[in-house]
Amino acid sequence: MAENAARVVTFLLPPAAAVLLDETDWSVLDHAYGPAVGYPLPPYSSEDPIPDLPDLLRQLSASDPAVRADTLGHVCALAFHQSSFYGVSAVVGRYLAAILDDPRSGESDGAQPSLRVKIIHCLRDFAEDAAWGEHDSPGYSYPELEAFRVIRPELYAAVARYLDDPDAETRDAARAARVPLLETPTLADERNAATVELRGVLADATDRHERATAVLTIGVAWRQDTSACLKDSDPAIRALAALAPACAENPDATRVLLAALANPVAADGWFVRPLPKIRHRYVAGTLFEAAVERTASIDELLPAAVAVLPHLQGQVSFGDYGVGGASRLLSLVPEGVPEHEHELTPDQDAVLTALAASSLWVWGPSRETLPRIKAEDLPHMLNDVHLNEHLDRRSTHPRPGGYSPEPPWLS
Incomplete structure (x- = not known):
């Protein structure tokens, strides 16, 4: 960060972002490595000093795209280290949502995703971490985690503006982030409306990736019944529908999984873009894990x-x-x-x-x-x-x- 600091030229911050920086009492907040401002270094330490977090956040609006991208990595490492939440996590989440609409966030050289896409991916990851244990282990909580869970409706409102963005990468990122954000209990009405919309996509759309995102969102993330898709004409949609927890006791779903695993190379070639609930696009591995949980015999x-x-x-x-x-x-x-x-x-x-x-x-x-x-x-x-x-x-x-x-x- 130090070598980039000399070439940083910041622009006027979006109003909501500027308010967050000015009105937050950073002196009482901590991140993964210590206080948000005034990070102390021991005498004679060889470590580089950690910049004050407000200064790092301002650099997300720097004129140099490389500085913006580099800064996002530093910010996320401080605020959400190893899937944990800290005193700064909720403020940082709100700040990232506040700069999504900044025109600079949408700039891309074509070789790398825009800062907007990267921020939406970060918000998706943070929302997934926040939702962990919320349903299966409702007692799992601590104040910093709860503070982040509370702001998820605000984050969803910011991300939802890009669900139909003309840029495919931005649109995919927003639709993937919608999945964990709408697991928020207070957004049940929005989730129900989105379910109706996604069932329409499954029925009418022709794009495989779009339909796959829909069936994974409905079935795997939101745990609704996707058994009607087990007879879909597309083998990829059939297999992803079979992953839904609601299909766990359905023998037809197990047969669909085993049929897809007969050709794992083909399964891993179904998609070239990321999908919700399929990490690193390892479709075959995900299907295999579900299959071994549902089969009763080695034969x-x-x-x-x-x-x-x-x-x-x-x-x-x-x-x-x-x-x-x-x-x-x-x-x-x-x-x-x-x-x-x-x-x-x-x-x-x-x-x-x-x-x-x-x-x-x-x-x-x-x-x-x-x-x-x-x-x-x-x-x-x-x-x-x-x-x-x-x-x-x-x-x-x-x-x-x-x-x-x-x-x-x-x-």
């Missing part, structure tokens, strides 16, 4: 597992989608893991071969080259010497030094 799941696990090789964010799936997959093998290779059943052999070929058992370049399967994901199995030996023999990326009976993260 039913095995063909899909053998197809999809090797395909997921190298997807570094796969843990959210497949690690639990591998645990469930192994748990469906009722006999346990025998000591000798010749004692493996054909199902066990197929499961272990697919698992060893996937990224789940690759030792990566991180600190202690930990495997991606964690202890809690394979209860009673990870420390089984036979399982580890079978996987090591099959893996094309054996772990350094062979099998260690006590994984490093347990020591």
